Amino acid sequence: MLQLNNISKSFNEVQALKDITFEVKKNELFGLIGPDGAGKTTLFRIITTLLLPNNGNAFVNGFDTVKDYKEIRKITGYMPGRFSLYQDLTVEENLKFYATVFGTNIKKNYHLIEDIYSHIEPFKKRLAGKLSGGMKQKLALSCALIHKPEILVLDEPTTGVDAVSRAEFWQMLKNLQHKGITIIVSTPYMDEAMLCDRVGLIQNGNIFTIDQPDNIVNSFEKQLWAVKADNNKFKLITDLRNHPNVESAFAFGENIHVSLHDNKQEIKTLEEYLSEQGNQKVVIKQTKAGIEDVFLHFSQQNSVTQ
Amino acid sequence: MKRFLGFVRKEFLHIFRDIRTLIIIFGIPAAQILIFGYAVSTDLKDAKIAILDNSKDEISREITGKLVSSEFFQLEANLNSFQEVDEFLKKGNIKAVVVFENNLGKGLIKEGQGNINIITDASEPTTARLVAAYAESIIRDYQVKKFGTGFLPIKVQANVRMYYNPALEGAYMFVPGVITLILMLICALMTSVTITREKEFGTMEVLLVSPLKPIHIILGKVIPYLLLSIVNMVIILLMANFVFDLPVKGSLTLLMLESILYITLALSLGITISTVSSNMQQAMFISLIGLLLPSLLLSGFIFPIDNMPIAYHYISLIMPPRWFIIILKNIMVKGTGIMFVWKETLILLGMTLFFIGISAKKFKIRLE
Amino acid sequence: MTNEPVIKVKNLVKKFGSFVANDHLNFDVYKGEIFGFLGANGAGKTTAMRILCGLSTPTSGELNVAGFDVKRQSEEIKKHIGYMSQKFSLYEDLTIAENMMLYGGIYHMRHKDIKLRTEEMLKKLDFWEKRKTLISDLPLGWKQKLAFSVAVFHRPEIVFLDEPTGGVDPVTRRQFWELIYQTANEGITIFVTTHYMDEAEYCDRVSIMSEGKIVALDTPGNLKQNYQCDSINDVFIKIARPTEA
Numbered sequence: 001m002l003q004l005n006n007i008s009k010s011f012n013e014v015q016a017l018k019d020i021t022f023e024v025k026k027n028e029l030f031g032l033i034g035p036d037g038a039g040k041t042t043l044f045r046i047i048t049t050l051l052l053p054n055n056g057n058a059f060v061n062g063f064d065t066v067k068d069y070k071e072i073r074k075i076t077g078y079m080p081g082r083f084s085l086y087q088d089l090t091v092e093e094n095l096k097f098y099a100t101v102f103g104t105n106i107k108k109n110y111h112l113i114e115d116i117y118s119h120i121e122p123f124k125k126r127l128a129g130k131l132s133g134g135m136k137q138k139l140a141l142s143c144a145l146i147h148k149p150e151i152l153v154l155d156e157p158t159t160g161v162d163a164v165s166r167a168e169f170w171q172m173l174k175n176l177q178h179k180g181i182t183i184i185v186s187t188p189y190m191d192e193a194m195l196c197d198r199v200g201l202i203q204n205g206n207i208f209t210i211d212q213p214d215n216i217v218n219s220f221e222k223q224l225w226a227v228k229a230d231n232n233k234f235k236l237i238t239d240l241r242n243h244p245n246v247e248s249a250f251a252f253g254e255n256i257h258v259s260l261h262d263n264k265q266e267i268k269t270l271e272e273y274l275s276e277q278g279n280q281k282v283v284i285k286q287t288k289a290g291i292e293d294v295f296l297h298f299s300q301q302n303s304v305t306q
Numbered sequence: 307m308k309r310f311l312g313f314v315r316k317e318f319l320h321i322f323r324d325i326r327t328l329i330i331i332f333g334i335p336a337a338q339i340l341i342f343g344y345a346v347s348t349d350l351k352d353a354k355i356a357i358l359d360n361s362k363d364e365i366s367r368e369i370t371g372k373l374v375s376s377e378f379f380q381l382e383a384n385l386n387s388f389q390e391v392d393e394f395l396k397k398g399n400i401k402a403v404v405v406f407e408n409n410l411g412k413g414l415i416k417e418g419q420g421n422i423n424i425i426t427d428a429s430e431p432t433t434a435r436l437v438a439a440y441a442e443s444i445i446r447d448y449q450v451k452k453f454g455t456g457f458l459p460i461k462v463q464a465n466v467r468m469y470y471n472p473a474l475e476g477a478y479m480f481v482p483g484v485i486t487l488i489l490m491l492i493c494a495l496m497t498s499v500t501i502t503r504e505k506e507f508g509t510m511e512v513l514l515v516s517p518l519k520p521i522h523i524i525l526g527k528v529i530p531y532l533l534l535s536i537v538n539m540v541i542i543l544l545m546a547n548f549v550f551d552l553p554v555k556g557s558l559t560l561l562m563l564e565s566i567l568y569i570t571l572a573l574s575l576g577i578t579i580s581t582v583s584s585n586m587q588q589a590m591f592i593s594l595i596g597l598l599l600p601s602l603l604l605s606g607f608i609f610p611i612d613n614m615p616i617a618y619h620y621i622s623l624i625m626p627p628r629w630f631i632i633i634l635k636n637i638m639v640k641g642t643g644i645m646f647v648w649k650e651t652l653i654l655l656g657m658t659l660f661f662i663g664i665s666a667k668k669f670k671i672r673l674e
Numbered sequence: 675m676t677n678e679p680v681i682k683v684k685n686l687v688k689k690f691g692s693f694v695a696n697d698h699l700n701f702d703v704y705k706g707e708i709f710g711f712l713g714a715n716g717a718g719k720t721t722a723m724r725i726l727c728g729l730s731t732p733t734s735g736e737l738n739v740a741g742f743d744v745k746r747q748s749e750e751i752k753k754h755i756g757y758m759s760q761k762f763s764l765y766e767d768l769t770i771a772e773n774m775m776l777y778g779g780i781y782h783m784r785h786k787d788i789k790l791r792t793e794e795m796l797k798k799l800d801f802w803e804k805r806k807t808l809i810s811d812l813p814l815g816w817k818q819k820l821a822f823s824v825a826v827f828h829r830p831e832i833v834f835l836d837e838p839t840g841g842v843d844p845v846t847r848r849q850f851w852e853l854i855y856q857t858a859n860e861g862i863t864i865f866v867t868t869h870y871m872d873e874a875e876y877c878d879r880v881s882i883m884s885e886g887k888i889v890a891l892d893t894p895g896n897l898k899q900n901y902q903c904d905s906i907n908d909v910f911i912k913i914a915r916p917t918e919a
Binding site: 045048049050051052069070073074076078079080081082084085086087098101102103143144 | 507508509511512513514515516517518671672673674
């Protein structure tokens with residue numbers, strides 16, 4: 001459905017994308033995971049034909065993004081960052097507008113958006129500008145879907161939205177997938193990666209791994225330990241980092257995820273050391289890596305922090 | 307105190323690092339001084355006049371000579387009959403006709419007095435008054451030199467009884483000018499902002515990634531403003547008629563057609579501005595500073611172009627309002643038909659096509 | 675963490691017309707605490723925070739921030755607090771040193787102190803060499819870290835952080851929180867809102883707002899226990915309802 005070959009893009013002297021190659025299969029739910037400035041929006045704009053790459057080419061459903069952009073624009077549902085709704089039109093008017101622009105009407109494809117739109121339907125006469133973040137999100141998604149696109153491109157649809165709405169949104173995406181639409185989503189929230197069929201982790205214009213989330217997580221080479229103590233986390237992290245066997249220590253919620261230089265060394269010695277330093281009720285357990293751990297380690301290795 | 311000074315210092319830094327603010331602070335005053343200094347001239351220079359000499363004697367020839375050789379006037383034509391006065395003033399080239407009565411010289415000797423009429427073109431009252439004043443002054447000088455400072459026998463009747471503006475009504479002057487400026491303002495400013503607004507809010511992105519053709523987007527944005535401006539035009543004309551007693555002397559149809567042309571031109575100017583602006587602030591800035599201000603000052607609306615230095619003449623040639631005001635005045639005040647304004651109409655048409663062409667070309671189908 | 679509350683909120687009510695944004699909020703925040711203020715969109719978080727910062731007045735209720743009454747002494751409060759939000763942090767066309775000079779001056783710091791503090795903070799962040807860079811030329815992560823430094827530049831008693839880590843990469847996020855920890859260690863109280871639920875776990879105590887009310891307020895550990903969840907994320911999903919529209 002989507003094919004990118006050696007895509008590169010620079011703005012002035014900044015290289016936003018460096019030699020990106022990957023494909024998205026039909027009906028897949030593909031996630032592009034990475035922080036601000038990684039190049040997600042630039043990549044999406046190239047896919048939706050809004051930007052021309054400096055190098056490489058891209059194909060959507062077999063159409064070239066440069067030469068056949070008109071065809072691609074007919075079959076794409078696009079939701080850019082900031083949702084891009086007409087704030088001074090009502091919910092209903094926004095939806096109607098996008099339907100007509102694509103030469104269809106609301107009734108025709110209502111079944112596609114029914115689950116989503118039903119949440120905001122009671123507010124259909126309200127101005128889009130007066131909706132909450134979660135509602136705007138649903139409206140923007142409905143507008144992108146109303147013409148039954150073959151591919152849905154969503155640029156950070158969950159940014160700035162609360163956790164409950166985010167969870168609901170991903171559920172809606174999964175349902176859409178069952179209706180035969182290919183979906184490519186970008187997000188800075190690492191936990192959302194687990195909900196995709198496949199993900200690409202992107203930072204500084206580089207996609208450093210593409211695979212099913214489970215594979216990525218399972219193939220993480222390092223052994224990770226979750227360290228918890230009853231006191232000040234900062235002290236715990238500092239003490240850990242001062243220990244010669246500790247390779248990295250990152251806060252993860254209530255735990256600190258630690259990787260060691262030498263895993264064969266007894267964990268007990270680490271525990272004792274921490275207690276000696278004044279940490280209370282130290283608990284160290286083996287733990288499995290998550291997408292964020294993978295990301296962190298990749299960043300560290302390449303010293304690519306912002 | 308330090309807190310205050312720190313804040314002041316920050317504001318200076320912002321100013322020097324933002325080119326737009328610098329233009330407003332330094333560029334505009336400089337431009338205004340240049341414009342007001344040179345354009346606003348209350349001096350007359352090389353105003354074209356015609357002479358209707360019914361006397362053709364020594365006195366009239368001497369006076370003609372004095373008038374014509376002065377730096378204020380330039381002889382454009384010698385008329386032969388009173389009927390020609392109408393025709394020449396309508397053409398718009400000459401500012402005034404100096405009419406010497408029959409047997410001026412003989413009358414001076416016999417009756418001790420004579421009459422000279424100065425008939426002026428009223429569509430520019432400022433100029434008209436100047437012309438009359440300067441002519442009167444030259445004739446007076448001549449009389450003083452010839453007859454001494456006593457009784458001056460030649461009466462100069464400045465028919466500041468204007469042909470086309472008998473009561474020297476300001477309305478005849480300012481209504482056409484106001485129409486021109488309002489239409490330019492609404493159309494150019496509004497269309498330039500409406501497109502850049504979509505760019506700023508991000509909705510343009512979604513529009514582009516749709517089957518909508520750019521021409522649809524442009525026309526879709528232009529048509530509501532076109533219709534509303536026509537309605538506006540009608541309202542202004544009605545008000546001019548009923549409130550200011552300024553009816554449309556010429557053909558209403560022609561007037562509306564020319565207005566639609568001008569409106570379309572202003573709209574395409576707005577679109578062109580929007581294609582080069584990335585946000586609303588920029589669009590408004592360009593519209594106001596780059597379009598409205600020069601139009602106001604250099605279109606001949608307030609300050610007659612003829613009194614400006616040559617360079618400004620040339621600049622005013624590319625100002626659409628300059629041409630439209632002429633059309634409006636001709637149709638509304640003088641009641642002329644298409645034959646008198648075909649030149650201006652063609653110019654406006656050319657400009658419209660030019661800007662539409664440029665907008666279509668520069669409208670970006672992508673984001674960069 | 676001592677027992678003196680630096681923020682005391684009693685029965686805070688804020689109405690916009692007939693809409694009740696804050697419905698009788700009651701809570702205290704203690705000195706040196708890292709207090710997480712969570713809630714769904716539209717729950718009333720931003721409204722409450724603005725009131726605490728002296729940017730808005732409550733409809734009714736008693737509020738005390740840094741020992742000053744919010745209704746009558748909002749100007750005093752502003753001198754004792756720092757603020758950082760995602761939308762505005764630093765002036766983009768100034769350098770970090772210029773930003774610090776400005777804010778230092780606004781908070782009545784002496785010129786010499788400003789210079790010393792600027793050097794101290796930038797060296798700690800490993801940014802001293804780059805101090806002449808314009809903010810607009812910096813990536814987001816650095817902007818956030820520097821903005822935080824400016825917010826605590828004048829050593830306020832409390833610093834309010836409004837979603838300070840949005841969109842930033844995971845490493846920088848953690849560096850940011852380490853900055854927060856260091857600051858809390860120095861005795862500055864941190865009042866932070868965030869959409870990252872794992873960051874909630876970094877706080878000493880967390881409050882969750884839903885539809886104008888506080889529906890939970892406790893340490894992360896207790897919250898998880900009480901609601902039988904493994905993470906604050908799950909607690910949140912259980913008890914917070916996004917306000918419809």
